[in-house]
Amino acid sequence: MNFFRHRRSAFFGLPALALLFTIAGCSSADDSASVSVPSPNAKVTKLCQNLDKVLPRTVDGLSREDPEPRSALTAGWGSPAIILRCGVERPPKMVDPKVALGDDPKAVGGGVNGVDWLMEKQDDGSNRFTTANRSAYVQVTVPKGRDTSGVLVDMAASIKKAIPKGIAN
Numbered sequence: 001m002n003f004f005r006h007r008r009s010a011f012f013g014l015p016a017l018a019l020l021f022t023i024a025g026c027s028s029a030d031d032s033a034s035v036s037v038p039s040p041n042a043k044v045t046k047l048c049q050n051l052d053k054v055l056p057r058t059v060d061g062l063s064r065e066d067p068e069p070r071s072a073l074t075a076g077w078g079s080p081a082i083i084l085r086c087g088v089e090r091p092p093k094m095v096d097p098k099v100a101l102g103d104d105p106k107a108v109g110g111g112v113n114g115v116d117w118l119m120e121k122q123d124d125g126s127n128r129f130t131t132a133n134r135s136a137y138v139q140v141t142v143p144k145g146r147d148t149s150g151v152l153v154d155m156a157a158s159i160k161k162a163i164p165k166g167i168a169n
Helices: 002-025 042-054 097-103 149-162
Strands: 074-077 082-086 107-112 115-121 127-132 138-142
Touching: 042 082, 042 149, 107 149, 115 149, 138 149
Parallel strands: none
Antiparallel strands: 074 082, 082 138, 107 115, 115 127, 127 138
């Protein structure tokens, strides 16, 4: 009789163990954002690596939680994540300033604490900001509903320190 009791508990233990692994696989520890990592040239990569070293630990009161895959070219804060990507391609709207600033109500230029930005409202309600007049393009995406002013203020000093003024290729 003990033999059957042992086999039955083992039988019910396996599904419970499988359920535990399934639940653990879906836990909030796996809620990190996922982003595509830019692939800039060596000069821009070095600038982005320098930026990664001086980025703030918190942005708009949110702790740094880098997205997957981990890279010195990307960073994130909070959940849903504010995402920074360094070394992105020049946005098409920057090619012709008249188009960027005049013809698209979702795109405007502006500056925050000495850093110039192209600001674009995305179809999903998020805001995307790309640095202008810097030697590398840094893109920051702020989720829908989050105030953007504190984000750009918190990042300005790091960007000014690591990414010199100039025109990115």
